[in-house]
Amino acid sequence: MTANYNIDSLLDEIVTLPSLPSSVTRITQLVNAPDSSLSDVARAIQADPALAIKTLRLVNSAYYGLSHKVTSVDHAVALLGMKVIKNLAFTATVFDTFHKGTGALLRHSVSCGVAMRILIAGHRELHDMDQDEAFVFGLLHDVGKIILEQFLPKEVESAHLLSRANEIPLFEAERSIIGVDHAELGSRLAQQWGLSKELVGAIAGHHNLAACPNEAARGLAATTAIADYICNMSGIGSALKSTGYIADEMWDAAGFAVSDYPKLLDEFFGSLDSVDELIEMSS
């Protein structure tokens, strides 16, 4: 089964991208506005009760490692600050989007978020990004797969079969079966959600650095490719192990060397508990 879409025809004819909840858009606007206060942000969260509950669950997870329980949104915002809260709102939104996908993809994406956090922590000088933002980005990098699965399940199945049969990466198989791959589609979603140009470009280029529009996106896309690799090699893949290779240019562009791999892997294994916990609370 093959189709031959380009990204625009796919979005015109088949796919409706999930929209960012208005509460999250509002929170993002507030966080970016210089004169907004912590209580403005808290109010915007409280206006969306489902988001408020999820925010509190995440705040109280071991991932944030707080020593006492936080029971109010006001307290959460005061304690963690606006930027962290914005990332929490995005995390909750991405989790909602994932419920349309398979459990394996959720596990892969959360693991990639955790791996991104580790990678960015080791390279603060390279990226203008904090660890929570890195987590959200890792969580989001394969979001295009969920959307493809939702709207073109048969074609996605054919792409998996082709990837396995020919031992080619899944994104290549998606391109030959559908005409568009999950990276391109995910990048459109990131654009629609108002994420930065760097993040939009890095999603587009996480399997192919040539698709990155600038150097900052290139570094971030390469870092994502390494996070992806760490997860795939640990058996938490969305791709076959045999096709989960990583090119030398990715290591270079991310500012790491292949020899860093064992240490990174060790740190990743040390964080697997938080993966399980985050998955549990995503529902």
Ligand SMILES: [Fe+2]
């Ligand atoms: Fe991917």
Ligand SMILES: [Fe+2]
């Ligand atoms: Fe991935």
